[in-house]
Amino acid sequence: MKVTLKIWRQKNAKAKGRFVKYKLENVSPEMSFLEMLDYLNEQLIKSGEDPVVFDHDCREGICGACGLYINGRPHGPEKRTTTCELHMRSFKDGGTIVIEPWRSKAFPVIKDLMVDRTALDEIIRSGGYISVNTGSAPEANSIPVGKHLSDKAFDAAECIGCGACVAACKNSSAMLFVAAKVSQMAFLPHGKPEAADRVQSMVKKADVLGFGGCSNTYSCEHDCPKGIPVEFIAKMNREFFKAKVCKQKVE
Amino acid sequence: MGDKRIRITTVSQKYIMALAGIFLMLFLVVHLSINLLMVVGDDGKLFGQAVQFMLTNPLIKITEYVLFGGFIVHILLGVILWAVNNRARPVKYSKSLKTENSMFSKYMIHTGVIILIFLFIHFFHFFFVKAGIVPIPEVAEGDKHDFFSMAVVTFQNPLYSFIYLVSFVFLGFHLKHAFQSAFQSLGLNHNKYTPAIKFIGTLYAIVISVGFAIIPIYFYFFY
Numbered sequence: 507m508k509v510t511l512k513i514w515r516q517k518n519a520k521a522k523g524r525f526v527k528y529k530l531e532n533v534s535p536e537m538s539f540l541e542m543l544d545y546l547n548e549q550l551i552k553s554g555e556d557p558v559v560f561d562h563d564c565r566e567g568i569c570g571a572c573g574l575y576i577n578g579r580p581h582g583p584e585k586r587t588t589t590c591e592l593h594m595r596s597f598k599d600g601g602t603i604v605i606e607p608w609r610s611k612a613f614p615v616i617k618d619l620m621v622d623r624t625a626l627d628e629i630i631r632s633g634g635y636i637s638v639n640t641g642s643a644p645e646a647n648s649i650p651v652g653k654h655l656s657d658k659a660f661d662a663a664e665c666i667g668c669g670a671c672v673a674a675c676k677n678s679s680a681m682l683f684v685a686a687k688v689s690q691m692a693f694l695p696h697g698k699p700e701a702a703d704r705v706q707s708m709v710k711k712a713d714v715l716g717f718g719g720c721s722n723t724y725s726c727e728h729d730c731p732k733g734i735p736v737e738f739i740a741k742m743n744r745e746f747f748k749a750k751v752c753k754q755k756v757e
Numbered sequence: 758m759g760d761k762r763i764r765i766t767t768v769s770q771k772y773i774m775a776l777a778g779i780f781l782m783l784f785l786v787v788h789l790s791i792n793l794l795m796v797v798g799d800d801g802k803l804f805g806q807a808v809q810f811m812l813t814n815p816l817i818k819i820t821e822y823v824l825f826g827g828f829i830v831h832i833l834l835g836v837i838l839w840a841v842n843n844r845a846r847p848v849k850y851s852k853s854l855k856t857e858n859s860m861f862s863k864y865m866i867h868t869g870v871i872i873l874i875f876l877f878i879h880f881f882h883f884f885f886v887k888a889g890i891v892p893i894p895e896v897a898e899g900d901k902h903d904f905f906s907m908a909v910v911t912f913q914n915p916l917y918s919f920i921y922l923v924s925f926v927f928l929g930f931h932l933k934h935a936f937q938s939a940f941q942s943l944g945l946n947h948n949k950y951t952p953a954i955k956f957i958g959t960l961y962a963i964v965i966s967v968g969f970a971i972i973p974i975y976f977y978f979f980y
Contacts, residue, residue, distance in 0.1 A: 710766050718767070
């Protein structure tokens with residue numbers, strides 16, 4: 507395969523970025539998208555140029571580290587596929603591929619296609635956990651959990667925190683991420699004691715960090731590589747309302 | 758949690774916006790039901806009785822103030838949220854595919870602004886006359902509540918009829934997203950009921966915009 511790449515190059519967060527065109531030949535359709543970029547970088551290094559910086563880690567779709575905005579969509583053209591699991595056979599031979607970083611005020615560009623997604627960690631730090639002392643595992647049947655609820659919690663827990671929802675949203679809203687993290691705990695008895703504080707802190711944190719609000723456009727659901735549904739955003743809204751209305755003030 | 762800049766979260770804002778929106782949608786149903794009495798073919802007799810009821814019922818008077826509050830809250834929050842959301846992506850994508858599942862959601866601010874402009878024109882024709890801000894048109898013969906006669910002159914003007922019709926199309930677009938979106942913002946999403954909500958929302962948007970459109974069409978072509 508032959509492809510023309512239009513890649514966003516930016517030295518650092520403060521520098522002005524621009525698109526640079528690269529022509530790449532002898533690309534195998536069996537290459538993964540990231541292997542294609544590795545291949546490009548090998549050639550750039552050989553010719554003494556600065557290689558393209560991009561984020562990646564597990565390369566098997568479970569860590570959430572990779573994430574490129576490819577041809578106008580987060581993670582490229584395939585549904586429910588992370589950038590690392592995307593293959594060159596999904597692209598046209600001789601075509602042009604436009605690659606951009608996630609664009610959001612809350613995700614400053616570190617270099618080229620790599621953005622700083624610490625903001626998502628900040629949201630988790632504000633309440634996305636359960637404060638129990640770990641010890642030996644409790645007896646399995648001591649806390650009964652309905653199958654339906656455990657399934658729902660697991661659906662929410664599938665979120666890998668890649669930030670595609672933010673990238674897809676016209677408002678750069680992180681609500682699908684926040685909703686998944688709030689919901690996975692709100693469904694389970696273990697998460698209940700801190701549920702009210704959690705949802706309020708996390709929602710507020712997302713706003714403070716500069717993510718936009720939700721306009722119910724549902725692009726996030728469409729482009730989430732794990733298919734997290736927007737019904738979790740409604741669940742989060744419910745949890746938020748419950749917390750605001752029912753929670754007693756504590757001095 | 759100590760950041761003072763964020764007083765009301767976007768989730769709360771959307772919540773209030775949805776409640777105000779639902780109230781406005783209920784108002785539209787009442788408004789349309791009364792207005793359709795104009796086209797029953799009795800030269801506005803029945804409509805006149807309905808107007809009389811609306812003008813004299815104390816509950817309606819109170820609701821009118823609530824309605825204004827609803828409008829103001831809905832518009833203000835719409836603009837505030839739009840500004841916040843706009844700031845969240847300073848550098849835009851060079852290429853962006855349309856992947857949203859609710860197309861009109863992207864243009865709520867635009868359709869909203871068109872409806873707001875329409876509202877001003879509409880107020881000049883009717884509400885401001887009632888409020889005494891705009892002089893009573895000759896046709897109403899000194900009766901500031903003779904909305905039927907005012908409607909006849911307004912809609913026999915092709916320009917105004919056209920403006921009203923176009924505005925109703927945009928109102929329909931706005932409502933198409935608004936109805937189901939309000940439920941989502943209030944946390945009411947359920948795989949059993951949401952498809953029905955979406956269907957009713959589409960139906961509601963069509964009924965309201967077509968219903969209102971009947972009035973200028975009736976007066977322009979058939980009166």
